[in-house]
Amino acid sequence: MSLWVLRGLREGVMTTRWPKRADSYADGWRGPAVVHDPDPPTRTGLAALCPTQAITVDDGAHRDVVRLDQGRCILCGLCVVARPDVFGWSAGATGRTASALTRDQLIVPEVPETDETVDAVRASLRQRTAALRRSVHIRHVDAGSDGSEEWEILALLGPVYDVHRLGIFFTPSPRHADILLVTGAGSAGMAGPLRTTYEGMPDPKVVIAAGTDAVSGGLLGHSEVTMGGISGIVPVDVWLPGSPPSPFGLLNALLIAVGRIGGGPEEAR
Amino acid sequence: MTATLNEAEVERLWEKLDARVAAGDRFAGLSAAVRPRPPAEPDRTPVLVLSVQLAVMGGIDTLEVALPPGVASYPALTPHVGAAFWYERVIHDQFGVVPDGHPRLAPLIRPGSPDDYALPRHVEGYGVFTFPHGPVRSGVTESIEYLIETPGEDIPHLNMRVFYKHRGIEQRFEGMSAAEGVLLAERAEGIASVAHAMAYCHAVERIVGCVPPGPASLVRVLHAELERIANHVDVAAKLADAGGLAVAAARFALHKERVLRLVSSLCGSRFGRSVVVPGGVRAMPRMDAVAIAAELDRLQKTIDSDADSLMATASFLDRLRTTGPLRPARARQHGALGPIGKASGYSDDARTERPYDAYPGLDIPALHTYGEGDALARLRVRWDEVDQSFRLLRQVADELAGFSDIEGPVVTSCDPSEGRATGWAEAPQGEVLYDVAVAGGRVSRCRLRSASFHNLVLMHDVFAGDILTDFPFIEASFGLSFAGVAL
Numbered sequence: 036m037s038l039w040v041l042r043g044l045r046e047g048v049m050t051t052r053w054p055k056r057a058d059s060y061a062d063g064w065r066g067p068a069v070v071h072d073p074d075p076p077t078r079t080g081l082a083a084l085c086p087t088q089a090i091t092v093d094d095g096a097h098r099d100v101v102r103l104d105q106g107r108c109i110l111c112g113l114c115v116v117a118r119p120d121v122f123g124w125s126a127g128a129t130g131r132t133a134s135a136l137t138r139d140q141l142i143v144p145e146v147p148e149t150d151e152t153v154d155a156v157r158a159s160l161r162q163r164t165a166a167l168r169r170s171v172h173i174r175h176v177d178a179g180s181d182g183s184e185e186w187e188i189l190a191l192l193g194p195v196y197d198v199h200r201l202g203i204f205f206t207p208s209p210r211h212a213d214i215l216l217v218t219g220a221g222s223a224g225m226a227g228p229l230r231t232t233y234e235g236m237p238d239p240k241v242v243i244a245a246g247t248d249a250v251s252g253g254l255l256g257h258s259e260v261t262m263g264g265i266s267g268i269v270p271v272d273v274w275l276p277g278s279p280p281s282p283f284g285l286l287n288a289l290l291i292a293v294g295r296i297g298g299g300p301e302e303a304r
Numbered sequence: 305m306t307a308t309l310n311e312a313e314v315e316r317l318w319e320k321l322d323a324r325v326a327a328g329d330r331f332a333g334l335s336a337a338v339r340p341r342p343p344a345e346p347d348r349t350p351v352l353v354l355s356v357q358l359a360v361m362g363g364i365d366t367l368e369v370a371l372p373p374g375v376a377s378y379p380a381l382t383p384h385v386g387a388a389f390w391y392e393r394v395i396h397d398q399f400g401v402v403p404d405g406h407p408r409l410a411p412l413i414r415p416g417s418p419d420d421y422a423l424p425r426h427v428e429g430y431g432v433f434t435f436p437h438g439p440v441r442s443g444v445t446e447s448i449e450y451l452i453e454t455p456g457e458d459i460p461h462l463n464m465r466v467f468y469k470h471r472g473i474e475q476r477f478e479g480m481s482a483a484e485g486v487l488l489a490e491r492a493e494g495i496a497s498v499a500h501a502m503a504y505c506h507a508v509e510r511i512v513g514c515v516p517p518g519p520a521s522l523v524r525v526l527h528a529e530l531e532r533i534a535n536h537v538d539v540a541a542k543l544a545d546a547g548g549l550a551v552a553a554a555r556f557a558l559h560k561e562r563v564l565r566l567v568s569s570l571c572g573s574r575f576g577r578s579v580v581v582p583g584g585v586r587a588m589p590r591m592d593a594v595a596i597a598a599e600l601d602r603l604q605k606t607i608d609s610d611a612d613s614l615m616a617t618a619s620f621l622d623r624l625r626t627t628g629p630l631r632p633a634r635a636r637q638h639g640a641l642g643p644i645g646k647a648s649g650y651s652d653d654a655r656t657e658r659p660y661d662a663y664p665g666l667d668i669p670a671l672h673t674y675g676e677g678d679a680l681a682r683l684r685v686r687w688d689e690v691d692q693s694f695r696l697l698r699q700v701a702d703e704l705a706g707f708s709d710i711e712g713p714v715v716t717s718c719d720p721s722e723g724r725a726t727g728w729a730e731a732p733q734g735e736v737l738y739d740v741a742v743a744g745g746r747v748s749r750c751r752l753r754s755a756s757f758h759n760l761v762l763m764h765d766v767f768a769g770d771i772l773t774d775f776p777f778i779e780a781s782f783g784l785s786f787a788g789v790a791l
Contacts (some may be wrong), residue, residue: 038613043551049558060565065572086484111487111578116586176440177447179471182787183494183575186538188444190564193541193557207442224415224468224790225447228439254488260414260472279494281574 050197053129053283054290061283064128067108067247067276068115073100073144075121084114087247087254106141106250109278128283131297134243135274136160138266141250160272161294163239167213168293171203174212174236178229178265179222179255183279184246188216190282203289209235214292215269216285220248220255221262233269241292243273245285250274309369314378317354317369322384324358324367330639330652332364333357333737333758334381334391335751336399339370347373352399354378355751357726357737359639363658364726364737377402387638390761413470413790424451424463431455439468446786452772459767459775464760470790477750482508482582482720485747489738490577493754493788495535498527499731500738500752501580506660506727507740508582511720519707520584520714521661526596526700527567527576528661528729529693534563535732535783536643536686537607540614542780543683547620555610559603566599583718593705600701604694611687624680628766628778632675640762641755642734643685644782648677654730666699668692679781686783689732721745731755733784754788 051058068089075081081101082090089107101121103114114122127133135141136156139149175188191198192205206212209232217229233242244265247253252263262268275288290296309317325331334357338350356367371378380403381388392403393412403409411420423434438449451463473492477485489504490497502524509516516524541556564574570589571579579585589596614620630640635648645651651671655663671688674681724741734755741749759782766778 039549039551039617042555042610042613046558086480086487109487109491110573112572112586113483174440175444177445177469179469180446180787181491181494182446182785183497185444185446186495187574190557190561192444193561194554195558195561205444209440219447219469220471222469222471224470225439228447228468232440248491254491255471255473255476258472258476260470278491278577279575 049194050200051195053286054296058283061128062126064126064281064283065110066125066128066133066284067105067110068103068112068122069125069143070101070103070121071123072121073102075101075118081118081121084117086111086113087251087256090114100144102142102144104142104251105276106135106138106274107247107253108276109247109253128281129287131291133275133284134288134291136272136291138250138271138274141274141276157297160241160292164241164293167239168295169202171214171289171293172206172212173203173214173216173289174206174209174232175216175218176225176229176232177218178225178249178268179219179261180246180248184218184248187279187282187285188218188245191285196282196286198286198289201290210237212236213240214289215240215242216245217242217249217265217269218245219265220252221265221268223260223262226262226268229265229268241272242269243275243288243292244271245275245288246280247276247278250276253278305363306366306368309367311370311372314354314369314371317356317367318379318381318384320367321356321381325385329365330359331356331385331387332359332639332735333751333753334388334395335739335753336395336401337741337749337751338399349373352401354395355739356381357739359652359658359735361657364728366726366739371401376400377404379404380406382406387758390757411467413467415467425453426461426463427453429455432460439465448786452775454772457771458769459772462764462767464763466760466786466790468790469786473791474750474752477747480747481745482718482742482747485740485750486581487578489752490575492752492791493731493756493785494575495538495785496531496731496733496736496754496788498524498531498576498580499729499736500754502528502661503727503729503736503738504740504750504752505580505582506729507725507738508720508727508742509718510725510727511723511740511742512718514583514716514718516584516661517714517716518662519588519704519710522700522703522707523585523588523714524580525662525666526589526697526704527571527579529697529700530563530567531576532693532732533603533607533690534560534567536690537563539686539780539783540611540683543624543679543777544614544620546776546780547623549614549617549620552610552614552617552620559607559610562603566603570596581713581715584713584715586713588707588710588714589704592708593701596704597698597701600694600697607690611690615687621680623777624683624781625678627679627770627774628781629768630677630762630766632677634762634765635677638762639758641758642730642732643682643689644759644762645734646671646685647674647681649673649675652735654728654735658728660729662700666696669695679777682781719745733788734759752791754785754791756784756786756788757791760784760786760789
């Protein structure tokens with residue numbers, strides 16, 4: 036046993052200092068695609084580049100602006116490869132915009148009226164989670180993931196990310212949980228168990244849709260057996276795209292969910 | 305090689321299969337597909353075709369037989385070739401075709417009526433009850449429901465319900481272009497993204513008859529072997545966690561994170577996604593070969609050192625020894641894939657038996673043979689494979705050094721219009737099979753079979769006197785992903 040204690044000490048502290056200090060791996064992360072040029076000279080075939088229909092060229096209300104729904108982006112990069120003049124990668128896994136508080140907030144460039152809505156949602160979420168900030172318990176549920184999301188969530192419990200240092204814990208029981216962290220496209224088979232888990236949690240509770248699959252269904256979308264994300268099963272508060280989301284993205288979403296990131300005096304503590 | 309039997313022979317399919325398996329071929333899969341009739345025939349009702357896949361030296365053989373018109377049943381294969389047990393349940397779920405004489409035709413990937421959620425009871429006895437463990441379980445796990453029949457301590461019978469995670473992957477393939485299909489293959493079983501992408505691309509490349517450029521096949525092997533190391537280290541972390549070795553679990557979690565970070569600095573994705581494409585790879589690694597080799601050395605040194613300590617921690621080994629044994633005869637009969645088969649003395653590694661990409665040109669070190677089949681043997685096989693992977697990776701890094709000046713995609717043209725072929729790759733869990741059919745430039749049917757699907761059913765057979773506290777060890781030692789089971 037003592038052998039393992041020594042082994043544990045040998046390499047010193049491996050844990051990131053984020054969010055108190057910046058972390059180069061978080062900042063260097065390649066996030067979902069963005070639109071560099073929303074008004075390119077040639078638009079033909081732009082929408083067809085995306086296998087998940089994340090790109091819209093003409094949506095009626097905002098004519099002829101190229102928009103990209105990051106909630107559908109699976110980071111395949113087909114658009115970036117084909118049209119580097121229009122599309123690129125977002126940088127960094129963290130910050131107040133890496134997760135969204137409304138589904139529409141994930142659409143870039145931003146739809147004009149989003150800001151006010153988001154501020155209102157943020158205020159109400161902060162109010163709801165005021166009591167949770169210092170000690171938060173998470174219940175994870177897989178609602179039809181591809182398995183990689185679970186790996187990234189497990190990484191949070193490892194020595195590099197170590198959520199315990201932030202007062203965040205995972206709990207087996209929904210009765211003890213404040214946050215429901217859901218992965219997967221919303222498989223029909225998991226709709227019942229997910230709903231039961233949600234109902235078993237005490238108020239106040241926050242739901243995080245972790246990953247593009249959970250946000251929109253990703254490549255699977257709506258089908259006979261998937262529900263195009265989890266929002267049709269439980270009400271979602273925080274939307275985190277990524278296929279899968281990085282551990283820093285997950286950490287960031289958790290801190291946004293309890294109001295520790297996103298403005299205010301409590302930030303980043 | 306595909307052999308097509310005539311309709312009347314569906315009655316004797318089991319006999320033919322039985323004979324092939326007795327002759328040493330391995331049952332590798334069974335699937336069904338609906339096909340339109342040839343235009344010349346007056347009868348327009350579609351036909352249901354059964355395809356049996358058999359692994360032989362150097363390739364995968366397919367035996368095909370169409371069911372006669374109006375017939376929705378055939379004599380079950382399972383009583384003769386036990387490995388077909390879950391496969392026949394899947395085609396029953398998908399097409400309603402009934403294998404006559406199947407021992408237990410309950411839904412597997414699609415739940416039917418509310419009755420399918422009732423708790424089964426196979427064992428009768430004083431105090432025996434059925435404990436439903438899942439689909440939402442403690443810890444961060446994928447959804448599955450284990451139905452554990454127990455009088456309180458030992459586990460005389462275990463059942464599994466995997467349908468919670470059914471995502472309709474195979475149906476989603478239909479209508480995709482060959483290039484889009486690889487994105488879905490990467491998400492069929494997310495922790496083996498590279499192996500799935502490779503198996504899918506091999507099928508597509510076989511349809512076209514193209515061969516990826518040399519550097520591309522090296523990059524594929526680079527990512528496939530890093531994926532293997534990440535998976536095996538993950539299993540070690542889970543076993544250490546189950547054994548209460550907090551420091552060891554943290555150490556292996558750290559090593560796994562370092563492997564994933566290496567992968568992300570090679571390609572931008574921690575899971576090697578969007579690297580493999582039909583005809584080659586999207587780009588060469590972003591690190592130069594010397595830096596890759598240096599990082600591999602550092603990784604191997606720290607992983608080996610901790611693995612040695614783990615394998616010298618007596619209290620931990622005691623928990624694994626004789627736990628969850630898979631008898632060698634059972635492993636052979638089932639054709640157990642990957643480390644599970646190897647730990648029980650049965651090995652059919654696609655990298656050596658049906659080599660692909662850069663493997664034929666690499667020196668693949670031989671593995672030790674084991675026969676105990678317990679959780680300890682499975683862990684030993686994983687460490688041997690990690691060592692093997694590092695040796696392969698070092699050869700790959702050496703060879704990649706000569707291709708440092710390549711920019712952009714490394715592909716040969718690969719655009720299938722018509723045809724069908726089988727592709728395979730050795731995932732960390734074992735062999736992955738893709739049977740891809742393309743019509744009019746689009747995927748018309750894609751049947752995929754993960755090693756997780758083939759191996760998970762063996763959980764039925766490994767609780768020989770093991771008790772509830774052995775459960776986490778046995779589950780972790782299998783190292784499977786349930787995403788790849790229900791699909």
